[in-house]
Amino acid sequence: MPLDAERSRIWEALGIGPQWIERGAEDPLLPSGTRASAAPVSAPAPAPAPVPPRPAPFRSPEPSGRAQPAAAAAVAAPQARQAAAPAPAPAASGPSAHEKTLAIFEGIGSATWEELARRVPLCEACGLAKTRIRTVFADGAPGCPLVMVGEAPGAEEDMQGKPFVGKSGQLLTHALEAVGIERGRDAAIVNVLKCRPPHNRDPEPGEVTLCRHFLDRQLELLAPKALVLMGRPAASTVLGTDLSIARLRGVVHEVEIGGRRVPAIVTYHPSYLLRSLTEKEKFWHDLLAAKRLLAAA
Numbered sequence: 001m002p003l004d005a006e007r008s009r010i011w012e013a014l015g016i017g018p019q020w021i022e023r024g025a026e027d028p029l030l031p032s033g034t035r036a037s038a039a040p041v042s043a044p045a046p047a048p049a050p051v052p053p054r055p056a057p058f059r060s061p062e063p064s065g066r067a068q069p070a071a072a073a074a075v076a077a078p079q080a081r082q083a084a085a086p087a088p089a090p091a092a093s094g095p096s097a098h099e100k101t102l103a104i105f106e107g108i109g110s111a112t113w114e115e116l117a118r119r120v121p122l123c124e125a126c127g128l129a130k131t132r133i134r135t136v137f138a139d140g141a142p143g144c145p146l147v148m149v150g151e152a153p154g155a156e157e158d159m160q161g162k163p164f165v166g167k168s169g170q171l172l173t174h175a176l177e178a179v180g181i182e183r184g185r186d187a188a189i190v191n192v193l194k195c196r197p198p199h200n201r202d203p204e205p206g207e208v209t210l211c212r213h214f215l216d217r218q219l220e221l222l223a224p225k226a227l228v229l230m231g232r233p234a235a236s237t238v239l240g241t242d243l244s245i246a247r248l249r250g251v252v253h254e255v256e257i258g259g260r261r262v263p264a265i266v267t268y269h270p271s272y273l274l275r276s277l278t279e280k281e282k283f284w285h286d287l288l289a290a291k292r293l294l295a296a297a
């Protein structure tokens with residue numbers, strides 16, 4: 001059976017190109033009446049990820065001791081920042097690194113979206129602060145019904161300060177457009193880590209433990225109707241499991257966010273799709289599943 005025009009357009013957007021394939025029963029873009037029921041939602045869901053305790057309340061150091069323009073902190077290259085950094089001060093004259101870390105996360109559970117966005121560029125809680133160019137906060141804001149979670153910024157994201165703007169980001173944008181989801185309006189995109197790991201290595205557990213304070217509050221404020229977890233680091237962080245993507249795909253998980261049970265699906269990270277073209281079809285099916293979750297929410 002030949003592809004209809006709509007599906008052919010979607011396949012082309014994914015870079016697969018026009019093909020002769022059978023129409024899947026789960027295509028929600030089909031006219032109503034021809035659409036099959038939703039994919040199985042009774043997931044053998046792993047237990048929801050335990051939310052790590054937020055840092056204990058901390059008595060803030062004097063604001064003047066850590067004041068730093070957010071924009072300047074965001075754009076300064078590491079070398080420039082090191083060159084401009086003042087000589088280490090005596091311990092008694094300023095907050096220690098530990099105190100600054102506690103201050104960044106203090107009261108984060110009540111921070112607004114805007115306040116969170118101001119805090120992230122000031123964060124030096126883990127070693128990635130020394131090698132990043134810019135922090136990467138989010139694309140989108142509260143009000144986006146779908147939230148997509150990735151792993152960490154790459155080189156292009158580190159340069160621009162925005163998530164998913166490199167090649168994998170372009171693939172993601174085209175795939176979302178192909179299923180009628182607009183980035184920043186219908187879908188917000190965040191990463192587990194806000195700073196790029198050197199050479200795009202995997203996030204280390206200690207980095208995730210610290211940075212997920214930001215992620216947890218982002219998810220609370222975004223209050224999504226559905227989640228898409230892209231890649232194993234995002235899935236393992238949010239779902240609290242070490243299962244592979246292959247084991248986690250194809251079912252709907254549940255994540256507790258702000259006291260609500262939010263449906264979540266797991267899919268491949270777009271950068272993996274750049275290396276494994278045959279998995280693009282699965283990615284496309286996962287985006288359609290996310291769209292069904294939104295429609296059912």
Ligand code: SF4
Nearest residue numbers: 123126129194195211
């Ligand atoms: S990765 Fe997260 S915890 Fe580490 S410095 Fe960047 S913002 Fe802070």
